[in-house]
Amino acid sequence: MENAKLSLSIRNVSKTYGNGVQALKNVTLTIPNGMYGLLGPNGAGKSTLMRTLATLQEPDEGSIYLGDLNVLNQKEEVRQTLGYLPQEFGIYPKASAEELLDYFAVLKGITNRASRKEVTDHLLRQTNLWDKRRQKLGGFSGGMKQRFGVAVALLGNPKLLIVDEPTAGLDPAERVRFLNLLSEVGENSVVILSTHIVEDVSELCTNMAIINRGEILLQAKTNHAVAELEGKIWRKLIEKNSLSEIEQEHRVISAKLLSGRTMVHIYSQEDPGNGFELVVPDLEDVYFSAMTGNYVQPQKVEEVMNI
Numbered sequence: 001m002e003n004a005k006l007s008l009s010i011r012n013v014s015k016t017y018g019n020g021v022q023a024l025k026n027v028t029l030t031i032p033n034g035m036y037g038l039l040g041p042n043g044a045g046k047s048t049l050m051r052t053l054a055t056l057q058e059p060d061e062g063s064i065y066l067g068d069l070n071v072l073n074q075k076e077e078v079r080q081t082l083g084y085l086p087q088e089f090g091i092y093p094k095a096s097a098e099e100l101l102d103y104f105a106v107l108k109g110i111t112n113r114a115s116r117k118e119v120t121d122h123l124l125r126q127t128n129l130w131d132k133r134r135q136k137l138g139g140f141s142g143g144m145k146q147r148f149g150v151a152v153a154l155l156g157n158p159k160l161l162i163v164d165e166p167t168a169g170l171d172p173a174e175r176v177r178f179l180n181l182l183s184e185v186g187e188n189s190v191v192i193l194s195t196h197i198v199e200d201v202s203e204l205c206t207n208m209a210i211i212n213r214g215e216i217l218l219q220a221k222t223n224h225a226v227a228e229l230e231g232k233i234w235r236k237l238i239e240k241n242s243l244s245e246i247e248q249e250h251r252v253i254s255a256k257l258l259s260g261r262t263m264v265h266i267y268s269q270e271d272p273g274n275g276f277e278l279v280v281p282d283l284e285d286v287y288f289s290a291m292t293g294n295y296v297q298p299q300k301v302e303e304v305m306n307i
Contacts, residue, residue: 143174
């Protein structure tokens, strides 16, 4: 599989759990090489989709291809080229990073000791854990554990790397280090970043999709999605008790408390007057516009994604 041409094709994937919850509804996405952001609130279906892509569960219907590989029917082949960092993953607190990474490398099929040492040493350096390689994992910070998780996920040089809510709980400095690491990896692989944190996607991902209640609301190039809202987002600082009145008159996409008052953003294709000022849109405006049903995707996805 050529990296330059590798993409992940998800077509009409649906999943309903035994309790009746429909986690995925006819999901169709084309995910090219590089960093791809899957953005949505908790419970939107992100983890269900990530587990399905990671061959850990079956959809009820639909097809998934990684290049020429059928993800649903060729699970072993997919696992050979897959790296997966789930939202929650266990570690052995009494093992050192060096020991446990070596153990996982054996499980990945790297049986030659010299080759294995070369690979694990490289990954410990790449994830900035070299100086801590002999430290017990139980003493690692949240960010260090996440970077160790990436080191494990990168064993075998995967063509597809899936990371599920990786920055939740990290402090700002750890988050930056972690995102920089993912960005480097994304130069040679399909990397899917599943998150509810808008900033993670806006800072890293060239392409993105927004999912809610199992449905894809939007997929686009990140900068195109933002540019599409130019001249359509307006804001005004209001008193808290006047929000319901504003909601009746305008298409409110977000409202945030600010020093005891409320900063409201509305979607309007023309000047709403009434003291509203035009805003330079950002990805948060895209997210809230999509979540409130106010974002209209302008053209065919294939055109937007240049596929």
